[in-house]
Amino acid sequence: MNPSPLIEISELRIRFHGDDGRITHAVDGVDLSVANGATLGLVGESGCGKSVTSLAIMGLLPKQSAEISGAIRFDGFDLLKTSDQTLRDLRGNRLAMIFQEPMTSLNPSFTIGDQIVETILRHRGGSRRSARERTIDLLRRVHIPSPERRIDEYPHKLSGGMRQRVMIAMALACDPRLLIADEPTTALDVTLQAQILELMRELKAASGAAIILITHDLGVVAEVCDEVAVMYAGEIVERAAVDELFSAPQHPYTVGLLGSIPRLDHRAEQLATIEGMVPNMAQPPAGCRFAARCPFVLDACTKAPPPLVEVSPGHLSRCIRAPLERLVS
Amino acid sequence: MALLEVDGLVKHFVAERSLFGRALAHVKAVDGVSFSLDAGKTLALVGESGCGKSTVSRLVLRLIEPDAGTIRFEGRDLLAFDAGALRAFRREAQIIFQDPYASLNPRMTVGQILTEPLALHNLVPPARRRERVEEILRLVGLEPRLARRYPHEFSGGQRQRIAIARALAVEPKLIICDEPVSALDVSIRSQILNLLRELQHRLGLAYIFVSHDLAVVKHIADHVAVMNLGQIVETAAADALFAAPRHPYSRALLSAIPVPKPRAKRSRIVLQGEIPSALNPPPGCRFHTRCPYVVDRCRSEMPQLVRDGIGHATACHRTSELPSSEAIVPTDGGFSPVLEKLVAAFSGGPEAVRGSGVSSLGTNPA
Numbered sequence: 088m089n090p091s092p093l094i095e096i097s098e099l100r101i102r103f104h105g106d107d108g109r110i111t112h113a114v115d116g117v118d119l120s121v122a123n124g125a126t127l128g129l130v131g132e133s134g135c136g137k138s139v140t141s142l143a144i145m146g147l148l149p150k151q152s153a154e155i156s157g158a159i160r161f162d163g164f165d166l167l168k169t170s171d172q173t174l175r176d177l178r179g180n181r182l183a184m185i186f187q188e189p190m191t192s193l194n195p196s197f198t199i200g201d202q203i204v205e206t207i208l209r210h211r212g213g214s215r216r217s218a219r220e221r222t223i224d225l226l227r228r229v230h231i232p233s234p235e236r237r238i239d240e241y242p243h244k245l246s247g248g249m250r251q252r253v254m255i256a257m258a259l260a261c262d263p264r265l266l267i268a269d270e271p272t273t274a275l276d277v278t279l280q281a282q283i284l285e286l287m288r289e290l291k292a293a294s295g296a297a298i299i300l301i302t303h304d305l306g307v308v309a310e311v312c313d314e315v316a317v318m319y320a321g322e323i324v325e326r327a328a329v330d331e332l333f334s335a336p337q338h339p340y341t342v343g344l345l346g347s348i349p350r351l352d353h354r355a356e357q358l359a360t361i362e363g364m365v366p367n368m369a370q371p372p373a374g375c376r377f378a379a380r381c382p383f384v385l386d387a388c389t390k391a392p393p394p395l396v397e398v399s400p401g402h403l404s405r406c407i408r409a410p411l412e413r414l415v416s
Numbered sequence: 417m418a419l420l421e422v423d424g425l426v427k428h429f430v431a432e433r434s435l436f437g438r439a440l441a442h443v444k445a446v447d448g449v450s451f452s453l454d455a456g457k458t459l460a461l462v463g464e465s466g467c468g469k470s471t472v473s474r475l476v477l478r479l480i481e482p483d484a485g486t487i488r489f490e491g492r493d494l495l496a497f498d499a500g501a502l503r504a505f506r507r508e509a510q511i512i513f514q515d516p517y518a519s520l521n522p523r524m525t526v527g528q529i530l531t532e533p534l535a536l537h538n539l540v541p542p543a544r545r546r547e548r549v550e551e552i553l554r555l556v557g558l559e560p561r562l563a564r565r566y567p568h569e570f571s572g573g574q575r576q577r578i579a580i581a582r583a584l585a586v587e588p589k590l591i592i593c594d595e596p597v598s599a600l601d602v603s604i605r606s607q608i609l610n611l612l613r614e615l616q617h618r619l620g621l622a623y624i625f626v627s628h629d630l631a632v633v634k635h636i637a638d639h640v641a642v643m644n645l646g647q648i649v650e651t652a653a654a655d656a657l658f659a660a661p662r663h664p665y666s667r668a669l670l671s672a673i674p675v676p677k678p679r680a681k682r683s684r685i686v687l688q689g690e691i692p693s694a695l696n697p698p699p700g701c702r703f704h705t706r707c708p709y710v711v712d713r714c715r716s717e718m719p720q721l722v723r724d725g726i727g728h729a730t731a732c733h734r735t736s737e738l739p740s741s742e743a744i745v746p747t748d749g750g751f752s753p754v755l756e757k758l759v760a761a762f763s764g765g766p767e768a769v770r771g772s773g774v775s776s777l778g779t780n781p782a
Contacts, residue, residue: 132601232689246690247465276464276628278687281672285686303602306631306674329678334752339762345751346759347606348676349635351658352747356613358606358635359763364571382762415757
């Protein structure tokens, strides 16, 4: 697509070795790229591998139990091959991450100012005084009222929405090129969610950073993403521009997800449901991983794993029945 | 007669005590809440965290005692019940909690969990209990053989089904659903919502549905009460509220609902400022610190909930002066025709190849 993507993940595979000797295939051959200034939504349900993928990018997976192969190229580095030292230089600097839980991702024994100042001093150096000024400026940018006073407060004094804004300020401290946001609004009320989404849009426009937004909320995706990758059982099953995905999805799983959202315009007696369960990733099925839950399944689906093919320009689907329009016309 | 009538409910929690145990500060969790609920209907309580919606649901069951107000269940004064009567009332009203991982005893099998209410209220003779447990499991779409398993062997959606089964075991008239689907994935969420709906039709249950997910509320509720800092600011039929919310707070809430449609038509109202603390709610209208339409009167005088001819009640001094709110709730404009057909086919239309994807109570639940 884009000649020089900011980050390019190819053939990423992550396996976890359990204590009992079981091997779980958490991520299985994921290819992704994000261009400068673009927002990619990574969608899927619990256990589909979306968060593990983001942790692999950040180099935060435990070395003893996680076996990672493939390549993650970012800014001239292969993140899977760089030294821990280089990774530490990148993290919080050019690579930043916002987690779902603003309650547990701030250190309760330091003031929010100390925590942001530390990040700035670690990566940018300079005097503590100038770092403090920059921190106040950052807090103002994420719309924290009276930042001069708030900077000396401890996390427990702040509300959930405020803490999430502090997390964002910290992630932005060194002007990252790539920001990974893992369910940044899930723990928040709609009114705060609206504030945070607005803020993310503002920041994207101002800084031109690329964003990978991990979420299970398709409403949030529709609102802020340019492109979407849908993950199921460790694989990307569909990838498309946001308009495409919402108007003409090409994988049955995406159709099921869209159908299961209660909608505002249209009162349905029954919502669509996806029957059955996610396959056991210790022994992934031989054919399509969604086959057991798919109403459009054919014999061929269970024989061989379907490849990810381009259904229309820029729209990829891992379904042998695509284009799905044929099924209903 | 309404199944449940709540009038002027108040609950203040003590937040701080002096050295000698005198109360110094109160959290005004619920401050004068009134509503009624008919049999077989669903009332949704919505609002931000800390607005008092969960406290109301616990007061209604007398799991905590109110400081003032009355609660009538089928015309009887719930607050006058003695221990015996209260115990009998527990048969009539049940609760389902948000977290299906924390609300089931890990040391009991599903069979034991479901037998306990039957034994406690002596509903079914011991010899027939196993049979009844199997019946209830089938009712919530689980296979009877699962009765021998422990909660940890189930997924989140299945556990929530077990929690629903436990509530249903005593054949209640009212079930309080406190964020029953917030902890679940989208596809599982729709299964549980379908199940709750189907059970309501089949058994004539009334629900109080506590949720912060407004699209879910629109889907399931007949009536909605919007709460802010311990008070109801607007209550109306769900269709009327979602068509045209009146209170500025309801407008902001509904305008912020994310819809699954890129470039959806919307005029989002982003509230500025923080939610004031319930420890020290602002004088006058409790929303005035964040209200875009605030005038002087709002800062000093608390607005009353005023009901119009069709039962749409709003607590705002400026209700009649506010701009039209018809375009406030974002519209997703519907799915494309192709997608609409695909979704229908996905949930078992003519194109469905196999039968198992048809019903939420099918043989293959998650």
